[in-house]
Amino acid sequence: MVNKRSKNExxxxxxxxxxxxxxxxxxxxxxxxxxxxxxxDVSKQTVYSHFGSKDDLFFAAIEQVCASxxxxxxxxxxxxxxxxxxxxxxxxxxxxITSKQACSVHKICAFESGAYPQVSDIFYQAAPxxxxxxxxxxxAKLHEQKILNIDNAWHAALQFLNMMKGELWMQIEFxxxxxxxxxxxxxYLRDSVDFxxxxxxxx
Amino acid sequence: MVNKRSKNExxxxxxxxxxxxxxxxxxxxxxxxxxxxxxxDVSKQTVYSHFGSKDDLFFAAIEQVCASxxxxxxxxxxxxxxxxxxxxxxxxxxxxITSKQACSVHKICAFESGAYPQVSDIFYQAAPxxxxxxxxxxxAKLHEQKILNIDNAWHAALQFLNMMKGELWMQIEFxxxxxxxxxxxxxYLRDSVDFxxxxxxxx
DNA sequence: CAAAATAAACTAGACAGTCCAGTTTGATCT
DNA sequence: AGATCAAACTGGACTGTCTAGTTTATTTTG
Numbered sequence: 001m002v003n004k005r006s007k008n009e010x011x012x013x014x015x016x017x018x019x020x021x022x023x024x025x026x027x028x029x030x031x032x033x034x035x036x037x038x039x040x041d042v043s044k045q046t047v048y049s050h051f052g053s054k055d056d057l058f059f060a061a062i063e064q065v066c067a068s069x070x071x072x073x074x075x076x077x078x079x080x081x082x083x084x085x086x087x088x089x090x091x092x093x094x095x096x097i098t099s100k101q102a103c104s105v106h107k108i109c110a111f112e113s114g115a116y117p118q119v120s121d122i123f124y125q126a127a128p129x130x131x132x133x134x135x136x137x138x139x140a141k142l143h144e145q146k147i148l149n150i151d152n153a154w155h156a157a158l159q160f161l162n163m164m165k166g167e168l169w170m171q172i173e174f175x176x177x178x179x180x181x182x183x184x185x186x187x188y189l190r191d192s193v194d195f196x197x198x199x200x201x202x203x
Numbered sequence: 204m205v206n207k208r209s210k211n212e213x214x215x216x217x218x219x220x221x222x223x224x225x226x227x228x229x230x231x232x233x234x235x236x237x238x239x240x241x242x243x244d245v246s247k248q249t250v251y252s253h254f255g256s257k258d259d260l261f262f263a264a265i266e267q268v269c270a271s272x273x274x275x276x277x278x279x280x281x282x283x284x285x286x287x288x289x290x291x292x293x294x295x296x297x298x299x300i301t302s303k304q305a306c307s308v309h310k311i312c313a314f315e316s317g318a319y320p321q322v323s324d325i326f327y328q329a330a331p332x333x334x335x336x337x338x339x340x341x342x343a344k345l346h347e348q349k350i351l352n353i354d355n356a357w358h359a360a361l362q363f364l365n366m367m368k369g370e371l372w373m374q375i376e377f378x379x380x381x382x383x384x385x386x387x388x389x390x391y392l393r394d395s396v397d398f399x400x401x402x403x404x405x406x
Numbered sequence: 407c408a409a410a411a412t413a414a415a416c417t418a419g420a421c422a423g424t425c426c427a428g429t430t431t432g433a434t435c436t
Numbered sequence: 437a438g439a440t441c442a443a444a445c446t447g448g449a450c451t452g453t454c455t456a457g458t459t460t461a462t463t464t465t466g
Binding site: 256 | 420421422423424425431432
């Protein structure tokens with residue numbers, strides 16, 4: 001009926017992006033609403049009119065960033081060369097888990113898992129569970145097609161993914177000064193893929 | 204001539220314990236010096252006289268708790284039954300990483316790794332690196348004694364330990380509502396030990 | 407014109423760190 | 437042993453800063 005003016009969707013996105021930046025970079029407590037508003041180029045009041053409270057904004061930000069996490073995208077057409085397929089998967093996985101975005105949101109969700117279990121659950125579902133499911137499907141296909149002998153595809157997926165994290169993930173998690181070279185990482189991945197294939201070889 | 208009265212070591216310990224409790228439970232920012240003093244049954248001034256600042260107290264607390272982390276304690280005498288040895292190791296490792304103390308300090312060190320790299324480094328050295336080293340020694344012995352065929356003991360240790368974390372660790376890290384049953388965990392560990400042995404079996 | 411957005415001031419509470427006035431403690435000196 | 441003295445300790449008040457969230461008066465815009 002009356003021509004009601006709707007809130008500006010662009011501003012909502014600006015606020016959300018600013019919130020994502022600050023929350024993931026600094027954590028919940030250290031990110032202030034004043035700065036979020038300022039970085040969004042928006043008044044503080046507008047922030048509160050779009051998102052009722054800091055908590056609400058936090059949820060929305062984490063939800064948004066989890067939804068946008070790009071994931072493995074496995075193609076499962078030609079599995080005849082498992083060595084090649086699995087190495088690619090391992091390399092792709094390494095890229096994903098070392099991306100700045102994924103690391104930041106992982107860190108904050110793990111830290112706030114006590115105070116905000118909803119938030120860490122969103123991440124858990126969106127990232128590790130989702131990826132493990134994808135990989136488990138691949139494992140199941142490798143078994144079906146008698147390329148590898150994998151009794152329990154879910155276990156195999158967990159083993160594979162956790163294994164590939166290796167030392168690199170610890171170094172990122174604890175922000176160590178020294179880092180593995182890309183060569184060392186690649187060596188580890190290749191070693192691990194070979195090991196995986198030996199462990200699940202058809203006998 | 205000059206009067207020397209030394210600070211009360213008991214109070215220092217009370218303060219440190221209180222700080223460890225609060226920092227590990229609530230994180231650096233959320234733990235207030237007032238509450239630390241109160242829980243230590245000590246005046247705020249005494250806290251500042253023993254530890255100059257909140258940062259100093261934080262470092263001391265993390266250092267203390269890392270030093271006290273009990274670790275694997277492998278006995279490497281009779282390795283003739285690798286299946287048994289490795290399963291025990293896996294079970295012991297699972298206990299260690301699921302202990303409340305280890306989880307709390309892991310969480311806070313990972314979270315503060317940006318703002319306080321010294322702190323996360325202390326943990327990194329004290330826990331994951333130390334354990335991996337221990338296990339790598341075991342792997343090397345298994346190779347020497349021709350029980351398993353392990354080219355790269357360091358890689359094998361990383362593979363083994365990361366693999367054993369499995370789904371359980373993710374659930375703890377993200378404080379999920381649903382948890383694996385002890386039976387499910389044990390099944391996974393046994394599966395993984397078998398897989399590991401197959402992958403590194405002597406031809 | 408009415409809803410949306412703005413800037414800026416404001417409230418109320420928390421926190422790190424300091425200050426202070428008075429009390430306890432324990433080592434040293436007589 | 438008793439007097440002395442400096443340092444440790446106490447509790448509470450205080451400063452300055454920061455924060456979430458609110459209010460208000462004004463401007464923009466569909």
